[in-house]
Amino acid sequence: MELVAGAPQGASRGACRLVVFDVDGTMVDSAATIVACAQAAFEAERLDIPTDEAVRRIVGLSLPQAMAVLLGHEDLLLAERIAGHYRTAFFARRTAPGFEEPLFPGTLELLEALAGRGLLMGVATGKAMRGLKAVLERHGIERHFVTLQTADLHPSKPHPSMVEAAMRETGCDPAETLLVGDTTYDIEMAAAAGALPVGVAWGNHPAAELEAAGAACILRRFDELLDLLD
Known part of the structure; x- marks a missing residue:
């Protein structure tokens, strides 16, 4: 986990209650x-x-x-x-035989660990709701998410609407909310909503660009998120 100097973190933020995930390039290798x-x-x-x-x-x-x-x-x-x-x-x-979009390593373990800590989880994705539900059901992870925000319900990222809606639906404040994503659109969306932006190193945009966009840290492995929460 690489902390970024000057990122919006520290004593002004409350304990995290809501973790919002991007899908493509963050949880799913698509x-x-x-x-x-x-x-x-x-x-x-x-x-x-x-x-x-x-x-x-x-x-x-x-x-x-x-x-x-x-x-x-x-x-x-x-x-x-x-x-x-x-x-x-x-x-x-x-629908073709052999179609596969695997989860990135550590995704299932992280979701289970966050659920065990009693944290709320949500999704903010460029997918439509139909496509998102298909992905979550295919991987058997739909049970983990209490709020689903998709591109057919909101303006496109980096507009903060998806994160703002996730916070409203869960009753969480920006200072209690963290977003994990792989693109600058995710980082900018989180920052615009006042949530803590966290990048991943394995996605579609380079880590350096996520840092420049305002990521508080870059995860090299999913289990590093648990260290950040601690």
Whole structure:
């Protein structure tokens, strides 16, 4: 765990009661799926296919906004069409034999440990609610989360709406709330909501960028979060 100098931590914060997790790139290793589906969507429109790295840069944004960023110019109708192709590619991939998006190491153990401490847990994701519930059910972890916030219910990250809604639903203050994510969108969203932003080193944006965006610390392993809470 790497603490970042000058990050919003210290005596002014209360004991953590709510931990909010991002999904893609934080709990679930879904990069290969997202890259393949985004590239298939652009190919369907006979557009230049974005690189793997370019696609990983937009993970966490709501789907239409993500496709617009990859497109590189404001054409909302085209971005919506590309998003439609993405959904088609995703559903085809998800139902294909052998489909797998594994949890990152330590995810299950961490969720169990947090539950054992009596902490509330939530999700804030760029996925739609239908897709989020499918992922949680596939991995058998839906029971851990008392609040689910998705891109079809809120403005896209980094707007703080998802975290603010999670805090309202659980009755937690910003000083009692911590968010774990892998992109600068997650870090900026948490900071805008007044929650403690915590980054992970294994996701879609480099640790240095998470630090620059305001991450209080960078986790190298999930069990380091327990040390932070202690």
